Amino acid sequence: xxxxxxxxxxxxxxxxxxxxxxxxxxxxxxxxxxxxxxxxxxxxxxxxxxxxxxxxxxxxxxxxxxxxxxxxxxxxxxxxxxxxxxxxxxxxxxxxxxxxxxxxxxxxxxxxxxxxxxxxxxxxxxxxxxxxxxxxxxxxxxxxxxxxxxxxxxxxxxxxxxx
Numbered sequence: 001x002x003x004x005x006x007x008x009x010x011x012x013x014x015x016x017x018x019x020x021x022x023x024x025x026x027x028x029x030x031x032x033x034x035x036x037x038x039x040x041x042x043x044x045x046x047x048x049x050x051x052x053x054x055x056x057x058x059x060x061x062x063x064x065x066x067x068x069x070x071x072x073x074x075x076x077x078x079x080x081x082x083x084x085x086x087x088x089x090x091x092x093x094x095x096x097x098x099x100x101x102x103x104x105x106x107x108x109x110x111x112x113x114x115x116x117x118x119x120x121x122x123x124x125x126x127x128x129x130x131x132x133x134x135x136x137x138x139x140x141x142x143x144x145x146x147x148x149x150x151x152x153x154x155x156x157x158x159x160x161x162x163x
Contacts, residue, residue, distance in 0.1 A: 007054025024115030044076035
């Protein structure tokens with residue numbers, strides 16, 4: 001019997017001076033970057049949480065806690081690769097991951113294809129199994145004021161269950 005599962009992920013980080021802006025493993029030129037213990041890649045973080053949630057395997061903070069020094073400035077694509085390993089051990093395969101990143105500036109469209117390729121590679125799936133959309137917050141709230149960036153993700157998994 002095949003079972004499908006869906007998970008939702010969300011992440012938000014402040015934009016600050018003196019940090020690199022990394023989204024989906026792509027360093028994007030900008031005057032500010034995302035503050036966090038790792039590289040603070042909201043795209044990878046939201047996708048990781050969506051995948052772990054769909055499999056019932058907890059969340060990113062349980063597996064990659066900011067209190068653990070090994071994750072200091074770590075590339076968040078590593079979190080996705082490790083989540084993929086956890087999913088495989090639990091009998092799940094990734095069907096699709098859909099992500100929305102919300103940021104006022106810079107524009108993400110020129111980087112979208114490379115972000116999707118990076119995510120697909122980290123997840124061990126084909127490029128068409130990953131989609132990314134970029135939105136602005138239309139000047140509303142901290143994201144709209146250029147103080148933060150956020151990402152939302154939905155993941156679909158398949159499990160072959162034996163009765």
